[in-house]
Amino acid sequence: xTGLPTTGPMTxxxxxxSAPASGGSTPGGTTTNAAEKAGYSSxxxxxxxxLGHALASEWTKMTSVRSTMWTLSLxxxxxxxxxxxxxANTNNEDYDRIxxxxxxxxxxxxxxxxxxVLGVLTMTSEHGTGLIRTTFTAxxxxxxxxxxxxxxxxxxxxxxxxxxxxxxxxxxxIVHSGAGAGRHGSSxxxxxxxxxxxxxxxxxxxxxxxxxxxxxxxAIATMIGVVTLPPVxxxxxxxxxxxxxxxxxxxxxxxxxxxMQLFGLTSNDGGLNAVPGDTAQMTLVLLVTGTAVAASxxxxxxxxx
Amino acid sequence: xIEAVGLTKRFGAKTAVDQLSFQVRPGHVTGFLxxxxxxxxTTMRMILGLDRPTSGHVTINxxxxxxxxxxxxxxxxLLDAKAVHGGRRARTHLLSIAQLSGIPEKRxxxxxxVVGLQDVARQRAKGFSLGMGQRLGIATALLGDPKxxxxxxxxxxxxxxxxxxxxxxxxxLAAEGRTVFVSxxxxxxxxxxxxxxxxxxxxxxxxxxxxQEFITRNSAGFARVRAAGTGPDxxxxxGTALTKAGGRVLQxxxxxxxxTGLELPVISDVAHEAGVRLWELxxxxxxxxEAYMRMTQSSVEYTSSEDPRxxxxxxxxxxxxxxxxxxxxxxxxxxxxxxxxxxxxxxAPFLMPSDPGKLASAAGNTSPNQPEESR
Numbered sequence: 001x002t003g004l005p006t007t008g009p010m011t012x013x014x015x016x017x018s019a020p021a022s023g024g025s026t027p028g029g030t031t032t033n034a035a036e037k038a039g040y041s042s043x044x045x046x047x048x049x050x051l052g053h054a055l056a057s058e059w060t061k062m063t064s065v066r067s068t069m070w071t072l073s074l075x076x077x078x079x080x081x082x083x084x085x086x087x088a089n090t091n092n093e094d095y096d097r098i099x100x101x102x103x104x105x106x107x108x109x110x111x112x113x114x115x116x117v118l119g120v121l122t123m124t125s126e127h128g129t130g131l132i133r134t135t136f137t138a139x140x141x142x143x144x145x146x147x148x149x150x151x152x153x154x155x156x157x158x159x160x161x162x163x164x165x166x167x168x169x170x171x172x173x174i175v176h177s178g179a180g181a182g183r184h185g186s187s188x189x190x191x192x193x194x195x196x197x198x199x200x201x202x203x204x205x206x207x208x209x210x211x212x213x214x215x216x217x218x219a220i221a222t223m224i225g226v227v228t229l230p231p232v233x234x235x236x237x238x239x240x241x242x243x244x245x246x247x248x249x250x251x252x253x254x255x256x257x258x259x260m261q262l263f264g265l266t267s268n269d270g271g272l273n274a275v276p277g278d279t280a281q282m283t284l285v286l287l288v289t290g291t292a293v294a295a296s297x298x299x300x301x302x303x304x305x
Numbered sequence: 306x307i308e309a310v311g312l313t314k315r316f317g318a319k320t321a322v323d324q325l326s327f328q329v330r331p332g333h334v335t336g337f338l339x340x341x342x343x344x345x346x347t348t349m350r351m352i353l354g355l356d357r358p359t360s361g362h363v364t365i366n367x368x369x370x371x372x373x374x375x376x377x378x379x380x381x382x383l384l385d386a387k388a389v390h391g392g393r394r395a396r397t398h399l400l401s402i403a404q405l406s407g408i409p410e411k412r413x414x415x416x417x418x419v420v421g422l423q424d425v426a427r428q429r430a431k432g433f434s435l436g437m438g439q440r441l442g443i444a445t446a447l448l449g450d451p452k453x454x455x456x457x458x459x460x461x462x463x464x465x466x467x468x469x470x471x472x473x474x475x476x477x478l479a480a481e482g483r484t485v486f487v488s489x490x491x492x493x494x495x496x497x498x499x500x501x502x503x504x505x506x507x508x509x510x511x512x513x514x515x516x517q518e519f520i521t522r523n524s525a526g527f528a529r530v531r532a533a534g535t536g537p538d539x540x541x542x543x544g545t546a547l548t549k550a551g552g553r554v555l556q557x558x559x560x561x562x563x564x565t566g567l568e569l570p571v572i573s574d575v576a577h578e579a580g581v582r583l584w585e586l587x588x589x590x591x592x593x594x595e596a597y598m599r600m601t602q603s604s605v606e607y608t609s610s611e612d613p614r615x616x617x618x619x620x621x622x623x624x625x626x627x628x629x630x631x632x633x634x635x636x637x638x639x640x641x642x643x644x645x646x647x648x649x650x651x652x653a654p655f656l657m658p659s660d661p662g663k664l665a666s667a668a669g670n671t672s673p674n675q676p677e678e679s680r
Contacts, residue, residue, distance in 0.1 A: 040331070040452045040481050040482040040483045041452075042378070042449075042450035042451070042452075043450075044378065044408060044409070044412060044449070044450045045407070045409070046374075046375050046378045047375065047406075047407045048374055048375060049375055049377075049405065049406045049407055053404055053405055053406060053407045054404075054405055056404040057401045057402070057404035057405045058401075060397060060400055060401040060404055061390075061393070061401045064392075064393045064394065064397040064398075064401065065390060065392045065393055066392050067392070125390055126390070129387070129388060129389060129390050129391065130385050130387060130388035131388050131389060131390050132388075133350075133353075133355055133384050133385065133388050134384075134388045134389075134402060134445055135402070135405070136354075136355060137353050137354075137355065137376070137377075137380075137382050137384070138376065138377040138402050138405045138406060138445075138448075138449075139376065139377070139405040139406065140353075140354045140370055140371040140373070140376045141371070145405070302357070304350070304355065304356040304357060305355050305356075
């Protein structure tokens, strides 16, 4: 091109940039018209994505980061470690009044924090890194991804928790089921399973909080507050006459007490009068977690990310 | 085909994207240009259904993104190269994304080969350089072998070889009949890659046209002419003759003349008639960068207090009205790459308006006072 442009840079700009109108101008591309008309068709299969795909993806995600391994090993280590330590330092007579699942509960009270951290990280690791945009671009049906996260996390958390508790309970049964241990029924095992479910639900609550708050530190701090503050606040309220009833309620309905009760500890010692039943405790945690999960579906579905 | 109609996004009082309407056609690389904060990324996020438009809508092949039957097989996007969990290995990262849409595992190895990451496929993404991250992001976009591809700043952090690779990849993808929509700040790169441009500033559409057309319409080219000999005589004779012929002549420090408003053959004829031999007669095309700067100068949100654009606003210092004493003429700065403005209508020197807004209103495709309004 040897010609000099004779139009001014800006003087003719007013007319030159009537953008949508000039859209029909042919770009100086190398493409043939045929390619443009036919468009591109790919040889890859194009199935309609379903939950199974998302589950496979979430499983890959969960097993491919080290935080999963760390939090779950910590859970197993605390439950089994503390449990075996307790088994070693108790004798058969101690189990006359308490179930064989008891050694597992103390480790689990600490280990539940690992489950919560894993729950939070399952969601917030995507937000923290920006991976969530890649994920939701690849799968704009966000609820499908969220459901897969809940399923994969809760199954993993429940299985690992229940397995750790099972190992400890089994060890206690084997070691201390001799003379003087009293009668032990299968309800202890059911209680332990319910307790594992309770911890899993706390983890699901943590995942929901992670989805709502999007920040790992904030969600973990909130979860620790949810678990540890009610007993403290209840005790404080108990000091005043006016707050007594509220304090009593808080002391009965909180995560550590609920967990011990599900494991069959508090119902026997009579320290608290009118102890709420297992059903009440499970209903409460199901309500709280269910609300948070429902909120997470609504928020994740609409939020700009 | 991406089609946006009246796309608007407000964040509180700030309007990030304002009544944006455009089409991105298949078979071409379409560049998406705009200053920082002009709404490019927000627009891309709205196309991908990550952000909800305040009003208006955008469709991909006639459907809103979130209604596509298998989004990943239809649209691939690179928004942010760092959008990877650092603890995950590159291949696992791609696998987890591929599994979301039932894309077979062998496709993961395929795209790793395409972007040249096969040797580091089993390394954790944390240790990746920016360039490797970009390649991984491009691999993610290519996973579904999609018909529509969006890339936000794909060459950031790439070495020259990587930039060349991305350029060829974009062109190849477009040549296969796909829709390729690329945003970038690197003007020289866009000039080479894109054959169509969509330019926005402050969330508004400034231009939607072919790259060459954009450069021609928004910038000035000039001819450099050098008369034979080192003395001022030939130069003065030539300058006078060219001015008489209707050209606008400016003098460069080394004695060459910048001529605007005359075609090269005309300059040659004039020189021949004036009896001046020429040592140089060369065309200088303006760059996309210059065209872009001129187009968007009123739309820039974040400017340095030392704005290099300031020189665009100076009244023309290079005019050489008389040809008696050449040396007295003020000199052209050697480093400046901006061409002097060509003459306006009737041969009168065209002076840049001192108010940027005035210029924008002349350049903008919409009503005159909009750049101020959109603020």
